[in-house]
Amino acid sequence: MIQFEKILLLNPPGENIYLRDYYCSHASKAHYYWGPYDLIALSGVLKNYFELAALDAMQHRLTPDETIERVLEINPDAIIFLTGAVSFVEDFALMRQISEKCERKIHIIGTGDCLLAEGDKFFAEYSFLDAAILSFISDDIVKYLKGETGPFNHISFRKSDGGIEKGGLQFPKEEFYIPIPRYDIFPFKQYRIPHGLRLPYAGIITDYGCPFHCDYCIGGELGFRLRNLENVLEEMRELKRLGVRELWIKDLTFGVHKKRTQELLRRMRDEEFNFTWVCLSRVNVLDEELLMEMKAAGCHTIQLGIESASEELLEQYTKGITVEQVKKVVEMCRRIGIRILAHYILGLPGDTVESIRKTIRYAIQLNAEFASFNIAMPRMGTAFRQEAIQKGLIRDDLATLDNSISQPVYETPELDRATLWALRNEAIRRYHLRLSFIFRRLLGVRTLYEFTTLFREGFSLIASTRKGK
Template sequence: MISRKVLLVYPYFYTGIIKDQLFPPLGIALLSALLKQKGIEVMKLDCTFLTFEEAVQKARDYNPDITGIYIMTTFAQKALKLLEELKCINPNSIYAAGGPLPTLYPDRFAEKFDYVFKGEAAKSFPDFCRDYLGAPSRIEFLEGIDPQGYPGIHRYKWGMIDSIAKHLTKDEIDACPLPDREAFAHDKYQELCHMHSGKKKASIMMTYGCPFSCDFCSKPVFGNQVRFRSLDRVIEEIRDIISYGYDSLWIADDLFTFDSEFLMGFCSRIINEDINISWSCLSRVDTISDEVACAMKDAGCYKVYLGIESGNDDILKLMGKGIDTATVRRGVEVFKRNGIECAGFFIVGYPGETLATIEDTFEFSLSLGLDEISFNVPYPLPGSKLYERVSGISADDWTIENETRFLYKSEFDEKWLKGRIQQTLESFARLKMQYE
């Protein structure tokens, strides 16, 4: 009997850094569900809680016909190292790359992989797997492949092919099955999250795409086109998440609170259907009213994470944030007034800043009454405007977690910034103690 097996690899290896935002990978979960829908056998290889050797052994034992590896900047090195090992132990497998980095640099990854799938591959990759695995002659299929049938496909081998990636329509998104969450290490994810937050959180996405143009942001996969999922499908997925023992959601959307009608509809469904789950989310500060914040609180929202970035209006303009400090202050006050905790993200040492604007940010962060603050230096993500503007970017130094360190040539002194960040965090801790 001809084998029809696909291996989906998420090559992140947990480093032991304390964090409560670590979740089963949604990307390979969705691809797994789509492949199973087509009658294809699938194994998800989530490397999060495995050693490198254990991951290699599992791949060896499975011996797939097709191996798909998800790659983003922070674990590109591990992904490529894993690819080398897998090619040695499973030389007959087709190797495909997907995710943000291969989307941005398909030529670079096509030198190492047989295929690259750019952008949203939720249709093209499963269709390719179905057609390749079902072909009477797999070699003839590869030699005669029509790239227009697989949007975003890219390769060098068997002749150069390339096609433009297409975003899924809302109807196509809603037609997708629920992400396949079976066989993930749910107990380990829940234990780690509960240890640091007291909650067992799983991630979910309800919107795709973002129309904003922040200078430091890169969105190669979902792009600018905004699409909202059907709330019926969202509620169905939440019930599925609860069935695995989770009691809280991390809503990972950039734009979850952007459309008040969608947000209020979600809150109404959670309340009216008595779905007992808490949740936190990213949020903008310029789209929130007391009515909306009150509904969020009633529906289980306990915390919002705000990309405030700077306490200086000129730097906010430079970053392309589209907000000012007065708007930030109003937004935080609305959330706090309605009993929702606020965490603020800040960036210091941005190209174009001065020591004075950096100090503005430190002072502003302490004046907002936030429940949590964090600081980082600019992170020049490939595909962002920032990435194009800075020089001397390290090509091999993206894997260190939770460390204040420039990955490019900066005019600011790292040691000084680390010291000022630490001082500000200590001041913040003292302020919190006064109010508790």
């Protein structure tokens, strides 16, 4: 039996700035880079059993050769590396080199959206891949590294005979607990989010997965579990002790259980954490009472998946919201003083030039403080991907996954790639270059960090529209 003592948590380098966390990978549109939450959470799961090291090669902007040199210096018994659909070609090329250059066998374990959704293909393609983690909140990885033979619910692994023991995604219904992560081994004070107010910031979750099932998102396939509330507060106390001032609450839908959320907000106020924070939610979860309590507890920005002005597309892809619900919640947030980061999806099958321009006009009408216009991506593990394969829009192989979310990977009878890319750029320019929007954003700046971020990320975003497809 292999004895594992030293484990390296590795976020690989890349040709671009890749954001690969919580089973969602894409390239940064500008210069922002937030921490790899999956690895940070896993450091808590593993810390009581193994010697841990972490290497965020993306944050340190290391080259592949520099990363390999660092890995060989650390000399771990096993590497847990983060990967994603946007970068897996680079990630696995790096891991192959590491496996070949090490004088002894290093156990290689991956985690990320591509392994979660299509692990069989990766095990078949990459013989050096020993295991894949299917949930970063599960302690199955501890059992696996301790030598238990499985099967495991949240680990797929290569058996001694070469066969693959597949894990699943079934969760118990009780609350989960994550030991406080080893923040000291990550450069967390160097991480940045484009919509934050202060530094340093840290990510945290109060639940896992999502109870909703949008066809283009993998979140609904993760199940849904609540994190023990005392465990959440315990981590917040530690973050306060470490000097963290800003939180990104990374729940896929903050506020699903209203009474529990209100209890959390009350405790945050009572303990006087004084965090400012950002979260993700949905318009059919939020109401005025909850928004006011969120504001009182420090929330300044909510990310909302608004997606499209087309009611037909919202229904077709099971978003479960209406245009009127969106308008109502955006107006409530404006009245209460909470900013909105509105996410839009352009180019879903059925979208046309006119429907996309309608969405652009809709976005301008809503006039959120932040707007993110994204090309539709048939993400692995989603119903949308299966639809795209069945319609012949993409091939069912690994090669079609090596694309940034910012770039079109298919075309439809209504939209070719060049037209879709041009519409994406049109949306960014029409939205962000309005004088009224620019003045409003400048007048709303609250901190020096926000001011410098606004200019740096704004210029980078506009510059991205000049890049050809």
